[in-house]
Amino acid sequence: MHRLALLAVLVACKSSDKAPDKVPPPSAPAKPAPPSAPPIKGPHVDPTAFDRTCTAATDCVIVKPASCDPCACPTEAIASKEMAKFDEAAGKLACDPPDLSVTCAACVARVATCEAGRCTASDK
Secondary structure, three states: OHHHHHHHHHHHHHHHHOOOOOOOOOOOOOOOOOOOOOOOOOOOOOHHHOOOEOOOHHHEEEEOOOOOOOOOOOOEEEEHHHHHHHHHHHHOOOOOOOOOOOOOOOOOOEEEEEEOOEEEEEEO
């Protein structure tokens, strides 16, 4: 009987000698990704085909790539010197007549900025 009690004490001591399992610290909640623009449907002008170099934000302008979509918003930045070329390309798009019964949601205001010599668009 004493041996059984001694064995139980030894087992209890042996298990308490173990280092406690390390629990990883709680991780910070992941930041939600900024909302991305929905894919462009239908005819559009590819803004990546235009120069985006700049030295100041005034060298940049926000454009609407989905020129055929009356509800599309200006979302991309290009160099302002490219605006005439962009307008020309948009004018060549074969757009369907707009559906005047559609009510468009308000656009998120975007501003053109110059970051590291490249025009970018950011939320106001």
